[in-house]
Amino acid sequence: MQVEYWITNYIPLNNEDGLVLPSTCGTIAYYHREILELCGVENYQARKAIIQQNNITLSLRAYLRLKGNNFLNGGTPYNAQW
Structure with missing residues (x-):
């Protein structure tokens, strides 16, 4: 099992909030890649x-x-671009 460490300056972070961080970071990385x-x-x-x-x-x-x-017509942004 691989242990992951998260560093934050958000003081009231508890274990339940910590479980949400990986999915949030993945979502940010997804949008960042699409924008680039x-x-x-x-x-x-x-x-x-x-x-x-x-x-x-x-x-x-x-x-x-x-x-x-994409939201109105369906498909993906990649299809909408072409």
């Missing part, structure tokens, strides 16, 4: 912070549109 693959966040190169911020904001808006289309 579908919206090209990391492919854009800019030096100024405001340009980077605008690119990330527009990429997240595009991702939300893809997910909304």
Whole structure:
């Protein structure tokens, strides 16, 4: 059996809350991977912070549109993109 350790600064965390952490982290990783693959966040190169911020904001808006289309029409965001 592999033991996993979680580090957090959330003081009132108890054992029941600790059981939810792996699924939450998995969900965050899933969305992060989809955003990187579908919206090209990391492919854009800019030096100024405001340009980077605008690119990330527009990429997240595009991702939300893809997910909304997925919710309304079925399918996956990968199918909606093509």
